[in-house]
Amino acid sequence: MNLYHLIQSLNPEQKSQLLHILQSESKSNQENLVEAKFHNGLFCPKCGCTENITKFGFKNGHQRFRCKNCGRVFNEVTDSFLMGTKKDISIWKKYIDCMLNHFTIRNTAEICGINKTTAFVWRHKILDVISSKTDKEIKLNGIIxxxxxxxxxxxxxxxxxxxxxxxxxxxANKRGISNAQVCVTCAIDRNKNSYGKISNLGRITIDSLNRLFENRIEIESIICSDSNSAYRKFSEGIGCKHIEIESGKHKNGIYHINHINSYHSKLKTFLRKFNGVATKYLNNYIVWVDNMIDEIEELMNIICKQRYRSFNDRKLIPVI
Incomplete structure (x- = not known):
């Protein structure tokens, strides 16, 4: 209300200047998204055509394009996590800033002027895109x-x-390691590249290791682990050398598992601040720990190119 009264106190010229500033900011945001989405040239998100694309007017402030090949009408947010949003890009940037500073859902909702449920949904829309990017790009090599x-x-x-x-x-209602627990298997190389997900229920198995790290570990890498036999058999199966750190020992020459132990400690500390995380969303929080982009503009450029997963078909226990 204070802001409303302040705006009302402006004279017509000042109101015109304020409107021009807001419109310029909105236009700049849209232009940045267009450049990020079509940095390699215009293309149709339906058929992939890069020719016969024409401008097709504006709608809700977005420049629309039409593909003459298939007839699809699209803009810079089509098939991205921003598709269907009714909030200005500036609100999303403010939200991302809150997220990078690890603000709570409640505080973020108050700062951005959105509902708490919306704030939670936005969090996982963004993490879905980062998770998808990680799945496509992360490769591990060297000492892992x-x-x-x-x-x-x-x-x-x-x-x-x-x-x-x-x-x-x-x-848990069962003692020790059981199917009442999810096994989060993680790997990290000496270049600080990390990858982790829910792999199975209960103890780790060779099959779950094969599914999790398929085409993700470079040939001739060296796998370093504890004395669990599943890691030795997995290493033999993919043709990698295996170094086992015996129980009660911290290292074997230059080989150790201190980095992965530190990673797990960091992960558990990070999750503790959320007062419990639903298993269906756990993989997203794992991505948040080490693979979150920490620059707002860079993050916006990445997430505007991909769409989030549906919230309706998420498994309660997302075992790979």
Whole structure:
């Protein structure tokens, strides 16, 4: 209301200047998105055609294009996480800034002037795109440390649970490692490239290792792990040398698993601040730990090119 009264106190010339500034900012944001989306030239998101594309007017401030090959009408946000959004790009930038500073959903919603549910959905729209980018690009090579961490299955925020509900922090109903826990298998090389996901329920298996790291580990890499036999057999299967760190020892020459242990410690500390993370979203938070882009403009350029996954078909336990 204070802002409203302040605007009302402006004279017509000042109001005109304010409107010009806001429109210029909005136009600049749109132009930046167009450049980011079509940095290699215009293309149709439906048929991939790069020719016979013409301008097709404006709608809601967006320059539209039409593909004469298939008839598809599109703009710079078509098939991206921004498609269908009713908020200005400046709000998204403000949201990303809050996210990079690890603000809570409640605080972020207040700062951006959006609903808490919207703030939560936006978080996972962005993390979906980063996760997709990581899946396509991350390759591990050289000395690679691998290990697993375990988290109790969480149905936080869900209804019609497949088991009786219980309070956060309740111990698993089975002792030790069991199918009541998800196994998060992670790997990190000496170049600080990391990759981790929910691989299976309970103890790690060779099959789950093959699925998780398929085409992701370079030939002639050296895999360093604890004494779990699954890692030795997996290494033999992909033709990589395996170095085993015996129980009770910290290193074997230049080989150790200190980096992966540090990674898991960092992951658990990071997750603790969210007061429990639903298992269906756990993979996104794993990506957030080490693969989040920390520059707003760079992050906007990346996420404006891809679409998020549907929220309706996410598995409660996203085992690969």
């Amino acid at each position: 440390e691998v290990d697993e961490a375990f988290f109790n299955i969480s149905y936080k925020g869900m209804r019609n649970l497949p088991r009786e509900s219980h309070h956060r922090g309740t111990k």
